[in-house]
Every structure is written in structure tokens, then in C-alpha cells.
Amino acid sequence: MWRDALLVAGKDLRIEARSKIALNQIAPFALVVLLLFAFALDPDRGFLQEATPGLFWIAVLLSTLLVVQRSYAVESADGGRDALRLTGLDPAGVFLGKAAAVFVVLAMLEVGLGVGVRLMYDTSLRGWPVLLVATVAATTGLVAAGTMYGALAAGLRVRETLLPLLFLPVVAPVMIGGTRAFAAALDGSSGEAWRWCGLLITFAVAYVALGMLLFEPLLEDS
Amino acid sequence: MTTSAQVETAGRPTEDRLDSTGSRFTRVLGVMVVLMLVMQLALALVISPPEVLQGDAVRLFYLHVPLAIAGGYLGVGLLAVGSIGYLWKRTIFWDLLAASAGELALMFTALTLLTGSLWGRPVWGTYWEWDPRLTLTAVLFVLLIGYRAMRTASTDPHLRARRSAVIGLLAAADVPLIRMSVDWWRGLHQTATLNPLNPSLDGMMLFTFFFSMVTFTVLFVWLLVHRFRVAWLEEQVADRALDEAITQRRAEGQETQ
Amino acid sequence: MEPVIHLRDAVTVLGRFPALAGVDLDVARGEIVLVAGPNGAGKSTLLRLCAGLAPLAKGTGQVLGFDLARQRREIRRRVGYLGHANGLYLDLSAEENVRFWARSVGAPPGDAVATLDRLEVASRWRGLAVAHLSAGQRRRTALACLVVRRPEIWFLDEPHTGLDAGSRDLLDSLVREAVAGGATALVASHELDRSAALATREIRIVGGVAGGVPGADERSDQPMGEC
Numbered sequence: 248m249w250r251d252a253l254l255v256a257g258k259d260l261r262i263e264a265r266s267k268i269a270l271n272q273i274a275p276f277a278l279v280v281l282l283l284f285a286f287a288l289d290p291d292r293g294f295l296q297e298a299t300p301g302l303f304w305i306a307v308l309l310s311t312l313l314v315v316q317r318s319y320a321v322e323s324a325d326g327g328r329d330a331l332r333l334t335g336l337d338p339a340g341v342f343l344g345k346a347a348a349v350f351v352v353l354a355m356l357e358v359g360l361g362v363g364v365r366l367m368y369d370t371s372l373r374g375w376p377v378l379l380v381a382t383v384a385a386t387t388g389l390v391a392a393g394t395m396y397g398a399l400a401a402g403l404r405v406r407e408t409l410l411p412l413l414f415l416p417v418v419a420p421v422m423i424g425g426t427r428a429f430a431a432a433l434d435g436s437s438g439e440a441w442r443w444c445g446l447l448i449t450f451a452v453a454y455v456a457l458g459m460l461l462f463e464p465l466l467e468d469s
Numbered sequence: 470m471t472t473s474a475q476v477e478t479a480g481r482p483t484e485d486r487l488d489s490t491g492s493r494f495t496r497v498l499g500v501m502v503v504l505m506l507v508m509q510l511a512l513a514l515v516i517s518p519p520e521v522l523q524g525d526a527v528r529l530f531y532l533h534v535p536l537a538i539a540g541g542y543l544g545v546g547l548l549a550v551g552s553i554g555y556l557w558k559r560t561i562f563w564d565l566l567a568a569s570a571g572e573l574a575l576m577f578t579a580l581t582l583l584t585g586s587l588w589g590r591p592v593w594g595t596y597w598e599w600d601p602r603l604t605l606t607a608v609l610f611v612l613l614i615g616y617r618a619m620r621t622a623s624t625d626p627h628l629r630a631r632r633s634a635v636i637g638l639l640a641a642a643d644v645p646l647i648r649m650s651v652d653w654w655r656g657l658h659q660t661a662t663l664n665p666l667n668p669s670l671d672g673m674m675l676f677t678f679f680f681s682m683v684t685f686t687v688l689f690v691w692l693l694v695h696r697f698r699v700a701w702l703e704e705q706v707a708d709r710a711l712d713e714a715i716t717q718r719r720a721e722g723q724e725t726q
Numbered sequence: 727m728e729p730v731i732h733l734r735d736a737v738t739v740l741g742r743f744p745a746l747a748g749v750d751l752d753v754a755r756g757e758i759v760l761v762a763g764p765n766g767a768g769k770s771t772l773l774r775l776c777a778g779l780a781p782l783a784k785g786t787g788q789v790l791g792f793d794l795a796r797q798r799r800e801i802r803r804r805v806g807y808l809g810h811a812n813g814l815y816l817d818l819s820a821e822e823n824v825r826f827w828a829r830s831v832g833a834p835p836g837d838a839v840a841t842l843d844r845l846e847v848a849s850r851w852r853g854l855a856v857a858h859l860s861a862g863q864r865r866r867t868a869l870a871c872l873v874v875r876r877p878e879i880w881f882l883d884e885p886h887t888g889l890d891a892g893s894r895d896l897l898d899s900l901v902r903e904a905v906a907g908g909a910t911a912l913v914a915s916h917e918l919d920r921s922a923a924l925a926t927r928e929i930r931i932v933g934g935v936a937g938g939v940p941g942a943d944e945r946s947d948q949p950m951g952e953c
Contacts, residue, residue: 251830258815258826265855266817325856325864326811329779333813334830335803395639399632403622412618413636416611417643420650427654446653450646457642464556464631467798625741627781711744715737718747721933 248340255336255344260351262321269352273313274359280306281363295368300429303364304385304422310356311389312411314349315397319406328402332466342462346394346455353386374432377440381428384447388421391454398465420450490698498691505684509677517677526591531677533584535685537602540577541609543689544570545641548616552637555630561704564630567637568620569696573689575613581606601651608647612640626707730755730879730910731776735785736794738768738775745771747934748785753912758905760925761914768934769914770809773881776912777807790878803831806877808885812868816857820847820867823856827871841874846896861888873900880904880911886920898924 263269284302288294295302322331331341364370372378396414400406428443491499513531520527551567554560585603586596597603619636623629731753738746746768753759761769774780776789778798787794789801814823825838842852845866856864865888872880880901886894901911901924915921922928930937 254826254829258818261822262815262817321815321817324816325814328813329807329809330813330815332779333777333802333807334827335799336830392639395635399619399636405618405622409615409618409622412611413615416608416615417639419608420643420646423650423654442653446646446650449649453642453646454639457639461556461635461638464635467631707742711739711742714742715744715747715934718744718934 248337248343251336251340252343252347255331255341256347256351257344259318259321259345259348263348263352266321268317269314269356273310273317273352274356276313277306277310277356277360278363280309281360281367285367290368296370299364299368299370300426300433302368303360303429304425306360307353307357307386307389307425308415308418308422310360311349311353311393312414314352314356315393315414316407316410318345318349318394319397319401323402338463338466339459341466342394342398342458343455345397346390346458349394350386350390353390357382357386370433372433373435374437374440377432377437377444378429381425381432381440381444381447384444384451385421385425385428387451388447388454389418391451391458392418392421395454395458395461395465398462420446424450490695490702495691495694498687498694502684502688502691505680505687509681509684512673512677512680517673518671520671520674523592526588527674529584529588531681533581533588534678535681536577536584537581537606538682539685539689540574540581541606543686544574544577545609545613545644546570547693548574548637549641552634552641555634556638561626561630564634565697565700565704567634569693569700571613571616571620571633571637573692573696575610575617577689578606578610578613582610599655601648601655604651604655605644605648608651609644612643616640626704729753731787731789731912733776733785733787733794736775736782736787737784738771738780739783740771740780744783744934745780746775749931749934749936751929751936753910755908755910756905758901758911758913758924758926760918760921760928761912761931762918762921762928763931767931769931770883771934772931772936773807773883773912773914774809776879777805777881778802779807804877805879805881806872806875807881807883808868808872809883810887812864814856814864814868814871817855819853819855820859820863820870821852823867824870824874828874831875833874833876837874841870844900845870845873862890862893865889866893869897869900873904876904876909878909880909880913882911882913884915885913886915886917894920 281302284298284306285295288298322328361372365372393414396410396417399413400410403409424443424446428440428447431437431439431443509531513528517528517531519525547570548567551563551565551570554563555567557563582603585606589598589603590596616633616636619633620629623632729752731751733749733751736746736749736751737744749768749772751772761772763769771780775782775787775794778789778794778801782794790804792798792800794801815826818826821838821842824842825835828835828838828841847863847866847870851859851863856867859867869885882901885897889897901913905911913921913925
């Protein structure tokens with residue numbers, strides 16, 4: 248399983264390294280989202296600093312959708328959707344591999360977004376240990392759920408519109424938990440932030456486990 | 470086979486009767502539901518007294534809470550059971566059970582939201598409060614819309630069944646997590662609710678409340694049986710069409726050879 | 727000898743359409759079976775069913791001793807399938823694609839290069855992204871991805887389409903080589919002349935059922951006959 252996961256993750260990351268879609272298209276998109284928030288909220292009155300946790304996670308959520316969509320688009324780019332099934336790789340391994348590749352790409356986007364809010368919204372990033380843990384836990388949860396829903400929508404005529412409808416409500420706990428953890432950490436109350444980390448970790452563990460269990464029927468599709 | 474046995478006990482229509490979803494059992498149940506609803510109306514609107522603080526608005530609760538419980542607990546619970554059953558047994562019975570439960574849960578959840586905001590207007594002064602339970606219901610409503618969207622997204626019955634089962638299971642597993650997060654999120658935000666275990670409640674109000682729970686549970690079961698049978702009959706029709714299509718396709722082969 | 731493919735009354739439903747309407751088929755190890763028939767007869771579906779890619783709705787089937795209803799993953803990892811689409815990763819180079827497939831079956835790293843050599847893939851376009859390759863080069867890369875896995879059964883759906891004369895000869899010799907080494911092949915094709923020369927037996931699919939072919943007995947007496 249781990250060998251298969253490594254193989255799939257390596258393949259996906261290599262594709263990203265070659266095509267640079269995340270770098271050239273998704274990262275600029277995330278930047279545009281940060282700009283739009285500044286247009287929507289008055290940048291002079293401190294609204295942006297106050298709203299940073301929420302804006303950051305909304306930008307991450309929207310980017311996740313694109314990264315996941317891309318992750319499944321490469322599988323069917325050449326017309327076939329059989330490659331992953333035909334390899335006979337372990338389904339849990341395929342899930343972990345695809346999720347790991349999405350995680351790496353998303354983590355890089357988050358670093359970019361972090362720098363973005365620091366510079367553009369002038370938010371001081373305090374309490375970084377808890378910020379880091381919250382980010383890793385929330386990202387793991389997002390990536391696990393995203394990889395599942397990406398596979399669920401893959402191959403359908405309505406995949407582009409179905410994916411956000413399925414994915415966004417499910418990650419409501421991550422959105423709430425990530426935002427609250429960040430807000431608490433930036434306020435300097437890290438005790439409160441750690442409590443939210445607990446929720447984020449629970450979500451991440453639950454969805455990674457469900458993904459490993461439930462990916463097989465999705466890989467079986469014709 | 471497990472499935473056919475279970476379907477049999479649920480009153481499977483015989484092969485020759487594809488014209489009705491009713492049976493003696495459901496007719497008795499249906500009459501019961503109507504009588505209970507009439508009695509429920511009398512209890513909720515006339516017999517039970519207004520509440521001290523909320524006044525007549527409390528009457529909406531005899532509708533709102535049972536809808537929420539039948540849709541949220543019973544509906545989503547059966548959606549999860551059907552989804553697990555399908556992934557385990559891979560028989561259409563479980564898929565149709567999940568589909569019927571999911572659809573009814575969607576309807577009940579929509580009505581929960583509607584009655585909740587109608588109740589909120591006089592009591593809270595707004596149609597919407599970010600009350601933990603109302604928020605949970607709203608997220609659940611969108612999750613169930615997603616489940617339904619998947620059911621209409623593919624015409625391949627097996628693909629649809631597999632993917633819907635996974636979505637049903639993931640959505641049901643999400644409910645406790647959403648519950649926990651909205652509870653913490655709105656933890657300090659106390660809103661007026663009605664707690665049936667509140668000892669200050671009038672005895673008649675308590676009776677009305679519990680009676681409404683029973684009424685709406687029976688209503689849910691009655692609707693579920695019918696919805697399931699409609700789906701089951703559709704499946705039978707599709708099966709017959711498939712058998713015919715197979716015969717036709719074979720004939721096409723023989724002609725040419 | 728136990729057949730490597732054994733189908734009885736196999737039905738495959740795609741959506742609500744019975745693409746296969748009850749196929750009986752036995753294929754022994756070492757055969758090269760040509761699957762002929764008009765468009766829409768179910769040739770591709772038959773290949774996909776046997777490769778564990780299309781579902782078995784009714785009837786029974788075993789491939790390499792594994793059940794088609796329950797053990798499709800075991801089947802998939804042991805067979806090779808080349809369909810109409812190449813299913814390559816367009817952003818990766820030809821060599822990287824082949825390496826991915828080699829590693830998926832745990833083949834030694836040298837195999838990828840050896841296969842590319844055997845398929846006479848010019849080294850100057852091995853490192854190019856598949857997106858930049860011509861249709862013929864892509865087809866050859868896809869074939870290399872199949873060969874490198876050393877599958878026990880080759881399922882080739884219209885393999886000659888899009889290949890030039892040299893590549894076609896190469897394909898035929900690859901199939902013969904593999905079969906001599908103990909593999910089995912099912913080839914679906916329109917180009918009967920080309921494929922009939924390769925095949926040891928011919929079956930005809932019409933209306934989702936398999937039929938015999940007049941003169942098939944004679945063909946099996948040919949030098950490339952059943953083992």
C-alpha cells in the first residue's frame with residue numbers, strides 16, 4: 248500500500264513539476280481572491296486584519312477545489328480513465344498517494360497565501376506553533392475529503408459543478424475550526440486555539456480513515 | 470438471498486402487479502397517519518395551552534421538532550444504514566432504501582428550516598439566528614441536496630449506487646463533526662429553545678409534544694414505504710426493459726449470422 | 727487444459743444498454759483470438775469485460791482462474807489492455823509513462839528502457855512530453871506501457887489503427903513473441919486481413935453474442951494453431 252501510495256504521489260507531483268499548473272494558474276488565482284477580499288472590505292479600517300483567518304481559509308478552500316479538479320483531470324486527459332484501475336494498485340494506496348500529492352501542492356499555496364495576508368493585509372502572524380499545527384491538521388482534512396469527492400465527481404458530465412456542491416458543505420467543520428483556531432492564535436489565546444486543533448485533527452483522522460476504506464468502490468467504476 | 474427475503478417482508482409487490490405501491494399494511498398505516506394528524510392538529514392548536522414566554526408560537530414546535538428528529542435522525546440514520554448495506558451486500562435493495570431515506574430526509578429538513586425560521590420571527594425577532602441546531606440543519610440540508618444531485622448525475626444504476634453510497638456514508642459521518650463544530654462555535658450564544666424535559670412545561674404540552682413525535686415518525690415510515698416501493702417498481706420496470714433489450718440484441722445477432 | 731478465459735452467458739450492461747447479451751467464450755493459454763464483428767456489436771465491451779474493466783451483470787466468468795464478479799483487481803494487475811484511447815499522462819515524457827507502468831507491477835527499473843529499445847522508440851523523443859508527440863508515437867508509447875508489464879493476457883482493441891506499416895509489423899511480432907512466452911492475446915479488429923494473419927482463431931461478435939466463424943476449423947490447423 249505504501250509503495251503504491253509513493254508511486255502515485257510521485258507521478259502526480261512529477262506531472263505538476265512538468266506542467267506547473269498550480270504555480271502558474273492556481274497560485275495567481277489565490278492571489279486574485281485576496282485582492283477581491285480587499286475590494287469587498289474596506290482596507291483602511293482594519294477589517295482585513297480582523298477577517299484574515301476567515302479570508303485565508305476561504306481562499307484555501309477555493310484553491311483546494313482547483314487542485315483536486317486538476318488532480319483528476321490529469322487522469323483522463325488522454326481520453327481514458329482506465330489507467331489507475333488497470334495498474335491494479337491498492338485502492339487505499341492510490342487514495343493516499345493522490346491525497347499526498349494534493350497536500351504538497353496545497354501546502355505550498357498556503358505558504359504563499361500566508362505571505363500574502365502578512366504583506367497585503369498587514370496581519371501579524373503570532374503564535375506560530377499552534378498556527379502550524381492547525382494548518383497541517385486542517386489541510387490534511389481538506390485534502391482527504393477533497394480527494395474523495397474529486398473521485399466521486401470524476402468522469403461525470405456534471406463533475407465541475409457537482410464537486411463544489413458536494414465538497415464545500417462537508418468541510419464546514421474545517422472552515423469553522425481553521426478560522427477559529429487562527430483567530431484565537433492571532434489574538435494570543437493559544438489555549439482556545441489548541442481546542443480547535445483537536446476538532447481539526449479529529450476531522451482529518453476520520454476522513455483519512457474513511458478515504459482508505461471507501462476508495463475501492465470508486466476505483467471500480469467503469 | 471438476504472435481500473429478497475427482506476423485501477418480501479416489506480411486502481414486495483408480486484411480479485404481476487406493477488400498478489400500485491399500496492398493500493393492506495400500508496393502507497392501515499395510512500388511515501392511522503390521517504387519524505393521528507387530525508388528533509395532532511386538535512392537540513397542538515386547540516387543546517394544549519400557550520406557553521408562558523413564547524405564547525402561541527410554541528405551537529409551531531409540535532411541528533418543527535418532530536420534523537427535525539424524523540428527518541435528521543431517522544432519515545439520515547437510514548441513509549447511512551442503506552449506504553453501508555449497499556457497500557457490503559451490493560444489492561439494489563439497500564441502494565433504494567438509502568435513496569428513499571435521503572429524499573425524505575431532504576424534504577423533512579427543508580420543512581424544519583421553514584418552520585424554524587417562522588418560529589424565529591416572533592420569538593427571536595428575526596427569521597434566522599445562527600443557532601447551533603439551526604445551523605446544523607442548514608448544513609445537513611445542503612449535504613442532502615448534494616446526495617440527491619449525485620443520484621441524478623449518472624444514468625448507470627451501478628455507478629450511481631456505488632458513488633451515492635459513498636456520499637451517503639461520508640455525509641452521515643460528517644454530521645457529528647459538524648454538530649461539534651457549530652456547538653463550539655456558537656457555544657456562548659444562548660438562544661431560546663424548547664426543552665421537552667423542562668419540568669415547568671405543562672403536562673398537556675408535554676403530552677402534545679410526545680404525541681407529535683410518534684405521529685411524525687409514523688408519517689415518515691409510511692412515506693418511506695411508499696417511496697421505496699415506487700423506486701422498487703421503477704427498478705422492476707427497468708429490469709423487464711433490460712430483459713427485453715437482451716432478447717432483442719440476441720435476435721439482432723441471430724439474424725445476421 | 728484449463729482455459730484462461732471462461733465466460734458463460736455473460737451479460738454486460740452499460741448504463742441501461744446490454745452491450746453483451748450472453749456471451750459464451752473459452753480461450754486457452756497461447757491462443758491469439760481475433761474478435762471480429764460489425765461496429766457496435768460488443769467487441770470492445772467483450773475485451774473490457776475480460777480485462778476486468780467493464781462489469782459482469784449476469785452469467786459467470788473467470789479470467790486466469792479469478793472470478794470476474796469478485797476478483798477484478800487480481801485480473802487487472804495481470805492483464806494488459808490497449809483501448810481506443812491511449813490513457814497516457816500527457817505532461818510526462820514517454821519514458822516516464824513507461825516507468826510508471828513498470829513500477830506499478832514492480833518490474834526492475836531497467837525494463838522500461840529495454841522495452842523502449844525493443845519498441846524502437848527513438849531516444850530523441852523519449853524525453854519529450856507525450857503532449858508533443860504525434861499520434862503514431864503516442865500509440866507506440868501506450869504499447870510500451872502494456873509490454874513493460876509482461877501481462878499474461880493482451881487485450882488489444884483495434885491495435886493497428888494509427889500505426890504505420892513498420893509499427894504494425896513490430897506489433898505483430900511483439901504479440902507472437904509474448905504468446906511464445908506463455909501469454910494469450912485477444913485482438914478486436916476491423917482490419918481482418920491484417921489481424922487474421924496474426925490470429926490462431928477467429929470469433930465473431932454480433933448483437934452482443936459470440937458466434938462461430940465458418941472456416942474457423944481450417945484456420946486452427948495453420949502453423950500458428952492452438953497450443
